[in-house]
Amino acid sequence: MALTLTPGAVSLPQLEQIYWENTPARVDPVFHSAITRAAERIAAIAGGAEPVYGINTGFGKLASIRIDGADVATLQRNLILSHCCGVGAALPESIVRLLMALKLVSLGRGASGVRLELVRLIEAMLEQGVVPVIPEKGSVGASGDLAPLAHMAAVMMGEGEAFFAGERLPGTDALKRAGLLPVVLAAKEGLALINGTQVSTALALAGLFRAHRAAQAALVTGALSTDAAMGSSAPFHPEIHALRGHAGQIDAAASLRALLAGSPIRESHLTGDERVQDPYCIRCQPQVDGACLDILRQAARTLTVEANAVTDNPLVLSDGLVVSGGNFHAEPVALAADGIALAVCEIGAIAQRRIALLVDPALSYGLPAFLAKKPGLNSGLMIAEVTSAALMSENKQMAHPASVDSTPTSANQEDHVSMACHGARRLLPMTENLFTIIGIEALTAVQGVDLRAPLETSPLLKQAVGAVRAVVPGLDEDRYMAPDLAAAGELVASGRLAASVGAGVLPELAQ
Template identity: 80%
Template sequence: MTITLHPGTVPLADLASIYWSGENAVLDRGFDTQIEKAAARIAAIAAGNEPVYGVNTGFGKLASIKIDAADTATLQRNLILSHCCGVGAALPENIVRLIMALKLISLGRGASGVRLDLVRLIEGMLERRVTPLIPEKGSVGASGDLAPLAHLAAVMMGEGEAFFEGERLSGSAALERAGLAPVVLAAKEGLALINGTQASTALALAGLFRAHRAAQAALITGALSTDAAMGSSAPFTADIHTLRGHRGQIDTAAALRALLDGSAIRQSHLDGDERVQDPYCIRCQPQVDGACLDLLRQAGRTLEIEANAVTDNPLVLSDESVVSGGNFHAEPVAFAADQIAIAICEIGAIAQRRIALLVDPALSYGLPPFLARKPGLNSGLMIAEVTSAALMSENKQMSHPASVDSTPTSANQEDHVSMACHGARRLLQMTENLFAIIGIEALAGVQGVELRAPLTTSPLLQKAAACLREAVPGLDEDRYMAPDLAAATGLVAAGALTASIGPDLLPALED
């Protein structure tokens, strides 16, 4: 499948498809004319004598140095090679492909001044799956994601390294094997490629999509925990949440009601329940998870705007003037990443408390200690709960905002930076932790529901339980547990748990 990108209006759903499924992406050819017009304007400036930043001058603190027209190509090549200063592990292929798609969108707006040759090469690399090796670290999220994007641009020049057909190759070899030719960068083209927030934005989008997948699964496991603990569904009554008015809370409560509808366990204690109120981790799921959903939706709106933005510098404006600004500063992305991190942390925190409730016989309303069928002889889910606590604590530490940090760079020319790139990159580890926490809650919730037999949970939750049991058998006796946790985590990460009950029932990312 190939997604046609319409710069300025690309929706989150298309970006999610590129991330999750690896679809190809091409620009709508209707944008070619504007791209060519801006490129012609830059070529005219490069042939003249008027100094324009990034076209015929040095960069950053060296902007006052005029460059001869004969040295334009050398200037751009030197820029890319000198900026390839990334360190650390290579970013995953799906994130690199998303970076490339975002760069297509930005260049497609026709304000960057690049030739169509660059656009076509990126499209060809996506189609033939030439994936530049982009080290994960090295950007402070201002003046663009310079180092990460330089590694992308280097491959386009036939430099650097790339992955092709499972092999790590030189950039030139990867292009040649794919039947593609490198480009010689013209005036401003190197700067257009590396100025921009595409690496930070791609990482933040990946964190967003993963966090939303975990949030949907957390509603399923939260409902399982509610039934396993014989919790009340009364706090999910629609009028309660309408009276408060928050969209995420309303949507979350509706999903919980639907998930629990038809539960024989719930029906069994509608009358004569001696508990007046459940603990907050059960009763306040709509208020907490709903607020997290609102935060994710808000971050999604910010990132959708950023994904469609022109963020390099200088820009060719509608009157054909070329003006230097600061759209490369990734502060909006940094704020969005921090919002996502907070939501990830809180979804995991309340889920962990539900796990702790289920394994505690003082709180679980008749379930055996640690959900072991023969407690004492067996430890059950005792240490699985401890693992969830460790992951929750790790996420708390990582949720400290990255956007409030800054350090001057480039001889104080770039004296305030966003830290968006690593602020977004941490979301990958945080969501990995969250997938595991939700997976452990699935193990506990299903085990707890099964211990209520012959009473049964709702039809929808029975589907979720069956999905888990296809991968993880019931825990009758202690066994080597790590594979169980890995399998349950994998179901959450792959979206299988949500697919088992039908994702349309769960709140979408776009409200």
């Protein structure tokens, strides 16, 4: 069943459903009349004498060149073909489907001037599984994600390439197999398809959804590490966090309290523990992970607005005027992506320190070196910790803000750009690294909890231990470890680790 989208009011959960579940989408038919009215206005301008940018003129630096009415369709076709300059690997199909849904939302606002025929073709492509091959590189995040969106539009014209039924095919063949016909673009339609921030926004949303999954799992593994290290839950007292007032910190502390509630391990050292304070990676989890949660929530608000925005150019306004502006500039997306990247870095950084604490016998309060049952003969989780450090460092290297970079393009007509597209795209490998870091923490924390036997962890954390042990057995002797790390990372990436503790325990993106 296709998800019916209301342009201007699409919710974050709807976008998340499209991304994780590949749900097809369509525009609410109530908006069809507005789409048609704007298309009729564009058609009238195309047949008139007045030059209007992008309708009967050239593009960018060539905007002063008037295009004859008989060449308007050729102008749009040439625009798409000339802009298909993407390079690199194809974007994941889940990203492409999400960006196509975002394009539907933007066109559905009735300010872009495209015919309903184009909207229906995108809907049909999503329904039938025709997914354009879009190279990942080539956008600077201003004047729209021109090159990648041109590759999408090319398939709609019967050009380019698309994935269909597991095959990579010429665009015309993919449409034909799906029972669809290519379109001949009318005035302004090519420009409406490629002006816009949908690629940058889809990538940023994917990074957001993945980062939030990792953030939820990090609270579970952080609580497990706290118990494994026989750390104190006193720093999670609600009044401490209420006195500071940050919502993310308050929510993170509440989750940690709930996760640790009723732990026999914790009860065993409430008295007689000579340690005064735990290291920051244990004690300051609410402050660090909570601050990251606040950043993710702010990014979620920004990206939800952007997902509902009209970002092509020129726009058909409510009074019929067609006005050129700059909504295609993806600065809000770039800044949101930079914030997500920093949050991803910090969630991984503090988790990595917890891993390091647990494998170090000088810090882990009675646990054997590297959590090996026979240290020396066995190296235990020694190199798993090193791998987590490598991934943490790699994420730091990728976290430099993309939004502070710019370079003039298009003969200086487009002289400040956002770099949002690659700023958002780097979130995919960064979150992949984070999934593995949190997965490694799950392995070390559960191993540490196991070594506290006969003491047990809390009822909720026992459910998380069960989820981990369902995919990775306990480490009694050294073995080939790479599959264990991969399985643990997938447990985080799939959301199964976070889900193991039940609904309502971990903070959501929406407050």
